[in-house]
Amino acid sequence: MSQTVQTNGCNGKGKARQTTEKEMFEEFYDMEVFRLGEFYLKSGQMTPIYIDLRRLISKPKIMRAVAQALCDKIQNMQLKFDYIVGVPYAALPLATLVADILDIPMLMKRKEAKSHGTKQLIEGVYSKGGTVLLVEDVVTWGDSIKETAQAIREEGLLVTDSIAILDRQQGAKAKLEAINVNFHSFLTMDGILNGLIEKEQITKERKSEIVEHLAKPFTPKAN
Numbered sequence: 429m430s431q432t433v434q435t436n437g438c439n440g441k442g443k444a445r446q447t448t449e450k451e452m453f454e455e456f457y458d459m460e461v462f463r464l465g466e467f468y469l470k471s472g473q474m475t476p477i478y479i480d481l482r483r484l485i486s487k488p489k490i491m492r493a494v495a496q497a498l499c500d501k502i503q504n505m506q507l508k509f510d511y512i513v514g515v516p517y518a519a520l521p522l523a524t525l526v527a528d529i530l531d532i533p534m535l536m537k538r539k540e541a542k543s544h545g546t547k548q549l550i551e552g553v554y555s556k557g558g559t560v561l562l563v564e565d566v567v568t569w570g571d572s573i574k575e576t577a578q579a580i581r582e583e584g585l586l587v588t589d590s591i592a593i594l595d596r597q598q599g600a601k602a603k604l605e606a607i608n609v610n611f612h613s614f615l616t617m618d619g620i621l622n623g624l625i626e627k628e629q630i631t632k633e634r635k636s637e638i639v640e641h642l643a644k645p646f647t648p649k650a651n
């Protein structure tokens with residue numbers, strides 16, 4: 429049932445030049461997406477760098493270019509899937525654009541089922557046995573993707589791949605592979621920190637300190 433996405437440049441309008449990691453970094457840098465300081469993640473972990481990708485919703489053209497870049501990567505990897513699901517909630521606008529560009533149906537997974545209406549946790553029209561591609565904005569521990577994949581699998585759907593704009597490189601890839609979900613990302617924390625060195629926002633020594641901090645053992649708080 430699953431189809432390989434086969435479009436010409438993903439947008440059906442001819443093969444356009446694909447956005448590079450450096451170009452995306454530059455756009456995000458100009459948008460002040462990279463915040464240095466003391467921030468706390470969903471897990472409760474303190475981080476000296478916060479990647480504020482929520483700012484993308486204020487820049488529709490850039491959001492669209494980011495979605496296109498993910499589509500190009502999806503096409504280059506020849507991923508096979510029947511539905512797209514954004515990991516709630518921040519990734520929903522991005523997933524919607526990806527679904528639109530690829531012309532693939534979208535499903536929506538709620539964080540909590542409603543007690544009224546259809547009471548469904550997964551919204552949209554689907555056939556059991558179909559394959560879902562998960563779309564995420566930023567991934568830290570991978571718990572949000574894992575939770576979403578599990579809920580989708582409980583509905584009789586399959587999840588083989590997930591894709592995010594950014595991997596904070598804190599162990600999500602291995603964690604997701606352990607539950608048979610391949611994980612792909614466009615940007616990595618390493619690439620961002622190198623970009624911030626080039627911009628003279630941090631030194632090489634500060635990069636090492638940040639990497640060391642993020643690699644420290646940490647037990648995420650229970651959801």
Ligand SMILES: O=P(O)(O)OC[C@H]1O[C@H](OP(=O)(O)OP(=O)(O)O)[C@H](O)[C@@H]1O
Nearest residue numbers: 470516517518566567568569570571572
């Ligand atoms: O890999 P993880 O450790 O799970 O962390 C990443 C998740 O954290 C953020 O969402 P958040 O939980 O803040 O919720 P929101 O999307 O509803 O804002 C982000 O948008 C990811 O979904």
